[in-house]
Amino acid sequence: MAAQRRRPTQMDIARRAGVSQSTVSVVINGAPAMAEVAEEKQRAVLEAAAELGYSVNASARNLKGGRNRLLGVFTFEPVFPVNQRDFYFPFLLGIEESTAERGYNLLLFSAVTAGAERRVFADGVNQLKMADGCVLLGRHLREDDLAALLREDFPFVFIGRRDVPGEEFSYVAADYVGATRDVVLSLAALGHRRIAYLKAADDKEWTQDRETGFRRGLEEAGIADDQILVHVMGEGTALTGAELDQWRAAGVTAVLVEPSQDDSAISAVEHAATEAGIEIPGDLSVVLLGDPPLVHATERDWTRFTIPREQMGREAVRLLLELLDDDAGVKRHLYLDCIPVPGDSVAEPRTRSGRTT
Amino acid sequence: MAAQRRRPTQMDIARRAGVSQSTVSVVINGAPAMAEVAEEKQRAVLEAAAELGYSVNASARNLKGGRNRLLGVFTFEPVFPVNQRDFYFPFLLGIEESTAERGYNLLLFSAVTAGAERRVFADGVNQLKMADGCVLLGRHLREDDLAALLREDFPFVFIGRRDVPGEEFSYVAADYVGATRDVVLSLAALGHRRIAYLKAADDKEWTQDRETGFRRGLEEAGIADDQILVHVMGEGTALTGAELDQWRAAGVTAVLVEPSQDDSAISAVEHAATEAGIEIPGDLSVVLLGDPPLVHATERDWTRFTIPREQMGREAVRLLLELLDDDAGVKRHLYLDCIPVPGDSVAEPRTRSGRTT
DNA sequence: GAACCTGGTCGATACGTATCGGGAAGTTAT
DNA sequence: ATAACTTCCCGATACGTATCGACCAGGTTC
Numbered sequence: 039m040a041a042q043r044r045r046p047t048q049m050d051i052a053r054r055a056g057v058s059q060s061t062v063s064v065v066i067n068g069a070p071a072m073a074e075v076a077e078e079k080q081r082a083v084l085e086a087a088a089e090l091g092y093s094v095n096a097s098a099r100n101l102k103g104g105r106n107r108l109l110g111v112f113t114f115e116p117v118f119p120v121n122q123r124d125f126y127f128p129f130l131l132g133i134e135e136s137t138a139e140r141g142y143n144l145l146l147f148s149a150v151t152a153g154a155e156r157r158v159f160a161d162g163v164n165q166l167k168m169a170d171g172c173v174l175l176g177r178h179l180r181e182d183d184l185a186a187l188l189r190e191d192f193p194f195v196f197i198g199r200r201d202v203p204g205e206e207f208s209y210v211a212a213d214y215v216g217a218t219r220d221v222v223l224s225l226a227a228l229g230h231r232r233i234a235y236l237k238a239a240d241d242k243e244w245t246q247d248r249e250t251g252f253r254r255g256l257e258e259a260g261i262a263d264d265q266i267l268v269h270v271m272g273e274g275t276a277l278t279g280a281e282l283d284q285w286r287a288a289g290v291t292a293v294l295v296e297p298s299q300d301d302s303a304i305s306a307v308e309h310a311a312t313e314a315g316i317e318i319p320g321d322l323s324v325v326l327l328g329d330p331p332l333v334h335a336t337e338r339d340w341t342r343f344t345i346p347r348e349q350m351g352r353e354a355v356r357l358l359l360e361l362l363d364d365d366a367g368v369k370r371h372l373y374l375d376c377i378p379v380p381g382d383s384v385a386e387p388r389t390r391s392g393r394t395t
Numbered sequence: 396m397a398a399q400r401r402r403p404t405q406m407d408i409a410r411r412a413g414v415s416q417s418t419v420s421v422v423i424n425g426a427p428a429m430a431e432v433a434e435e436k437q438r439a440v441l442e443a444a445a446e447l448g449y450s451v452n453a454s455a456r457n458l459k460g461g462r463n464r465l466l467g468v469f470t471f472e473p474v475f476p477v478n479q480r481d482f483y484f485p486f487l488l489g490i491e492e493s494t495a496e497r498g499y500n501l502l503l504f505s506a507v508t509a510g511a512e513r514r515v516f517a518d519g520v521n522q523l524k525m526a527d528g529c530v531l532l533g534r535h536l537r538e539d540d541l542a543a544l545l546r547e548d549f550p551f552v553f554i555g556r557r558d559v560p561g562e563e564f565s566y567v568a569a570d571y572v573g574a575t576r577d578v579v580l581s582l583a584a585l586g587h588r589r590i591a592y593l594k595a596a597d598d599k600e601w602t603q604d605r606e607t608g609f610r611r612g613l614e615e616a617g618i619a620d621d622q623i624l625v626h627v628m629g630e631g632t633a634l635t636g637a638e639l640d641q642w643r644a645a646g647v648t649a650v651l652v653e654p655s656q657d658d659s660a661i662s663a664v665e666h667a668a669t670e671a672g673i674e675i676p677g678d679l680s681v682v683l684l685g686d687p688p689l690v691h692a693t694e695r696d697w698t699r700f701t702i703p704r705e706q707m708g709r710e711a712v713r714l715l716l717e718l719l720d721d722d723a724g725v726k727r728h729l730y731l732d733c734i735p736v737p738g739d740s741v742a743e744p745r746t747r748s749g750r751t752t
Numbered sequence: 753g754a755a756c757c758t759g760g761t762c763g764a765t766a767c768g769t770a771t772c773g774g775g776a777a778g779t780t781a782t
Numbered sequence: 783a784t785a786a787c788t789t790c791c792c793g794a795t796a797c798g799t800a801t802c803g804a805c806c807a808g809g810t811t812c
Contacts, residue, residue, distance in 0.1 A: 045524065047768055058792045063770055071771090074790060091547035093524030096463060098768035100454035101797050106525070107506070138505040143525070145465070145502050148495040165500070168453055168463070189448065190402060404798055415762045420800055428801090431760060455798035458767050757810075765801090772795090779788070 046090040054086040055079070062087075066094065100168065109137050109358065110169030112147040114176030125299050125331050126175055129197055132351020133173055140359060145169045166192060171358045173197060173351075177242065193361045195354045199243045199371070208361060210354045210372045212345045214247035214327070215254065217376035221294060221325050221343065222255025224378075228386050230292040230323065234267040234285055236277070236303065238296045248296055248327050271298070277306045279313030286316065291387035292323035297330040304336065319385035329379070341381035346374045403447040411443040412436070419444075423451065466494050466715065467526030469504040471533030482656060482688045483532060486554055489708020490530055497716060502526045523549060528715045530554060530708075534599065550718040552711045556600045556728070565718060567711045567729045569702045571604035571684070572611065574733035578651060578682050578700065579612025581735075585743050587649040587680065591624040591642055593634070593660065595653045605653055605684050628655070634663045636670030643673065648744035649680035654687035661693065676742035686736070698738035703731045 048062040055062070057079055064071050065083040072080070086092075096106050111133060113126065137144045147165055166172045171193035181202060187194060188205055199211035225233055235252045238245045249268070256266060267290060271277065285293070297303050307324060316322050318338070326342035353372055360370075405419040412419070414436055421428050422440040429437070443449075457463050468490060470483065494501045504523060523529045528550035538559060544551060545562055556568035582590055592609045595602045606625065613623060624647060628634065642650070654660050664681060673679050675695070683699035710729055717727075 045768095049768080059769080060771080060792060060794095061790090063768095064791095067770075069770085076790065079791085091524075091543065091549070095458070095768055096465075096525045097454040097457040098797090099770080101452070101458055101768080101799090102770050103797075108502070108525070134503065134505050141506045143502060143504050143506045145500060146491065147500050148491050149464070149498045149500045165453065168465070168500070186448070190450075402798095406798080416799080417762060417764095417801080418760090420798095421761095424800075426800085431758095433760065436761085452798055455767090456800080458769090458798080459800050753812105755811085758808090760806090762803105762805080764803090767799090769797090770795100773793095775790105775792080777788100777790085779786100781786075782784085 045095070046092045047095070048092070050090055051083060051086045051092055054090065055082040057083060066092075096168070105170050105362075106168070107142050108145045108169040109133075109142045109355065110145040110147055110166050110172035112166060112172050112174050114174070114178045114180060127331075128347035129175060129351040129354075132348035132353075133355055134351075135348070136352040136355035140355070142170075142355075142359075147172075166194070171195075171362050173354045173358060193358060195358045195361065197350055197354050199247065199373075201243055206369045208357055208369045208371065210350045210357060210374065212244075212350065212376055213373040214244055214376070215251040216373075217343045217378075218248045218251025218294065218327055219255040219258065220378065221327065222252060223259055225292045225323065225325065225384070226255070226259035226261065228323075228384070230387050231261060232265055232267070232289040232291060233261075234269060234290045234293040236293055236295045236307065237268055237270045238298055238303070239271055245296060248294075252294060271296075271303055271306070277310040279310045279316075282310045282314040282316055282322070286314075286321065290322070292325070292384070294325050294327055297326050297328045299330065301330050301332045301336075304330070304340070308336075308338070319383050321388065323384040323387070325384060328376075338383060339381040341379065341384040343376040343378050345376055349374055402452070403449045404452070405449075407447055408440060408443045408449055411447065412439040414440060423449075462527050463525070464499050465502045465526040466490075466499045466712065467502040467504055467523050467529035469523055469529050469531050471531075471535045471537065485704030486532060486708040486711075489705035489710075490712055491708075492705070493709040493712035497712070499527075499712075499716075504529075523551070528552075528719050530711045530715060550715060552715045552718065554707055554711050556604065556730075558600055563726045565714055565726045565728065567707045567714060567731065569601075569707065569733055570730040571601055571733070572608040573730075574700045574735075575605045575608025575651065575684055576612040576615065577735065578684065579609060580616055582649045582680065582682065582741070583612070583616035583618065585680075585741070587744050588618060589622055589624070589646040589648060590618075591626060591647045591650040593650055593652045593664065594625055594627045595655055595660070596628055602653060605651075609651060628653075628660055628663070634667040636667045636673075639667045639671045639673055639679070643671075643678065647679070649682070649741070651682050651684050654683050654685045656687065658687050658689045658693075661687065661697070665693075665695070676740050678745065680741040680744070682741060685733075695740060696738040698736065698741040700733040700735050702733055706731055 048059045048066065051062045051066075052059045061075060061079065062083050063069075065075055065080050066087065096108070100106055111130065115126065134144055145168060149165070166187070172195075174194050174196045175198075179196075179200060179202075184202060184205065184207075188207060194207065196207065196209040197211075198209060200207075200209055222233060233252075233256070235249065237249060252268075253266065256263075267285070267288070269277075269281070293307070295303055295307055304326065308318075310316075311318055311322065318324050319341075324340065326340045329342050329344045353374065357370060357372060361368075405416045405423065408423075409416045409419045418432060418436065419440050420426075422432055422437050423444065453463075468487065472483070491501055502525060523544070524547075529552075531551055531553045532555075536553075536557060536559075541557075541559060541564075542562065545564060551564070553564065553566040554568075555566065557564075557566055579590060590609075590613070592606065594606060609625075610623065613620075624642070624645070626634075626638070650664070652660055652664055661683065665675075667673075668675055668679065675681050676698075681697065683697045686699050686701045710731065714727060714729060718725075
């Protein structure tokens with residue numbers, strides 16, 4: 039019963055079906071040449087394949103330069119974002135969905151190499167090559183790995199805008215610039231004139247984009263440069279009530295908060311407001327520039343915008359498959375709109391309407 | 396700069412270092428035979444490899460041994476079902492964790508074939524074989540697929556107990572029998588004498604196990620057979636307040652509820668209780684035989700037990716790797732304990748203690 | 753000095769698949 | 783009847799690596 043220890047190969051099928059290995063390859067493969075194979079033989083081959091329980095050997099096919107119909111996902115984060123609470127999880131969802139639709143399987147490069155750090159190259163092996171192409175995720179981009187991938191001409195798409203000088207590659211990003219600009223404009227439309235921006239400490243692309251949008255919005259709203267107020271949230275440096283008081287004294291009626299991954303920024307704002315006796319949104323309107331994972335767990339329904347994460351995942355796959363089909367290898371950048379979520383943390387500034395809460 | 400189109404191979408290194416490809420293989424590989432290679436040559440090889448930016452071709456390497464260091468996950472449901480994702484996610488989490496630890500990558504067989512139904516075999520080709528082994532998930536087991544897998548001697552582990560007559564294979568299951576028995580015993584210890592069991596309609600293994608545990612618990616508690624009260628929740632057949640009233644009249648003071656995937660069972664109980672003016676836990680103690688995904692979203696903190704999903708995922712991987720290493724191919728069944736979660740839906744029966752809520 | 757080891761290297765081969773050029777039938781046009 | 787085409791299939795080969803047996807130089811042992 040369990041005599042068959044070795045995996046059946048195309049040769050085995052060939053013998054059983056009375057054809058050559060090449061013919062088996064053509065049929066199994068559904069290659070364009072299949073049209074020229076007699077239907078009778080096709081049936082014989084498929085039948086034999088089924089009986090033997092044949093399946094393609096990924097390595098062998100890959101060796102020849104063929105496709106595996108495998109798309110990879112690699113993350114630079116220490117933990118693979120398979121946990122639903124994770125910021126990156128919705129991306130995975132979109133990736134999976136799109137991948138499945140297109141008849142590809144998904145390869146999660148989750149194996150942890152010797153060190154704690156996650157690398158593309160383990161033992162000098164480019165692990166990603168097992169997949170036809172790869173979607174890259176994560177904040178802590180290793181530039182040397184990236185350079186190596188580019189050097190090898192390996193097809194990949196990054197999720198999130200990445201600006202690496204001298205390197206050109208495809209990514210799918212959220213349009214933080216536009217979304218933040220829109221927030222500023224709608225606040226201005228409500229009558230807010232002095233708006234602060236609570237900026238994240240690490241000056242990555244997504245932070246820069248939000249600041250760009252902030253400044254652009256102010257400009258378009260006709261608010262002078264000298265009104266610009268940017269506060270950088272240091273590592274662990276909580277926002278104090280005193281600081282909020284200063285802002286109020288300076289005429290600030292609204293603040294944009296860039297959410298950190300662990301929601302500390304949000305709770306810091308809420309805490310500081312309570313401390314200073316400032317009411318949200320009565321005294322201060324607050325808008326989150328994004329939707330961190332735990333935003334639903336907070337009591338307040340923050341006014342914010344949603345990053346179209348699932349869609350980004352889907353588009354990344356689409357782009358990747360395009361990349362695979364095009365030999366040209368054009369690198370493309372795709373920006374997706376964020377979706378405004380009206381919450382209850384925004385109101386007209388008190389100075390204009392005497393309304394109290 | 397981009398002249399080097401082709402990846403460097405061991406042959407390239409060999410030429411550059413003035414040795415043979417075999418020697419390169421030995422050195423790169425760090426094989427035991429490396430001790431017998433002159434240090435001078437070792438240096439030359441490594442140097443050349445570094446200069447060329449060499450990286451091993453995993454496919455070629457695996458072609459030899461047949462192993463891809465890939466573990467598959469196959470589910471008879473969509474891999475990331477949006478509506479009930481929380482149900483399957485903990486399994487995946489455990490699988491991923493364990494897989495990563497052991498240096499394997501994870502292959503999600505998410506490709507959807509022509510029909511909506513998910514099959515192991517597409518075009519008579521077993522897709523799973525792309526992985527070295529596979530973890531199987533999902534409620535709707537296709538027995539023909541399973542039989543074919545067994546016939547092919549493909550290594551896999553099922554998550555959840557599966558009883559297929561005449562077939563023998565490995566699985567990792569939650570010990571519903573023991574967990575349910577314990578629930579009954581602890582209710583009996585509180586003084587409950589008449590306990591009802593709200594059973595799911597589909598008579599799958601996990602439902603059978605709970606019923607077995609229910610009966611065993613009653614027996615051990617010395618409650619007579621004629622006291623047994625099992626109510627099958629039909630498809631969409633809501634539990635009515637009238638029915639609950641009948642139970643109360645019959646002396647029922649506690650009910651075990653088998654949660655359905657969509658939490659309809661729970662809300663049905665709650666609704667019926669409200670309708671009949673029955674207080675939980677004052678008039679009726681309720682215990683959930685499991686922890687459905689949305690249990691945290693409900694207002695009440697149900698007394699229940701937790702299925703050790705992550706652990707099940709981890710153990711499944713462990714078992715699978717054992718299966719891969721053992722040529723013997725012993726099929727094993729692993730039962731893991733559920734963890735009791737004390738909630739606030741259980742109290743002593745009113746008939747014994749006059750305490751009111 | 754012949755027989756024997758031994759450390760160090762290489763050549764040959766196998767792994768399973770994809771592809772290309774060619775060849776054996778069969779068909780049509782001359 | 784033969785040339786020119788089709789149609790359908792096969793043989794040969796290449797992909798990059800790991801491994802095993804062969805080989806060779808130099809040293810050791812009687």
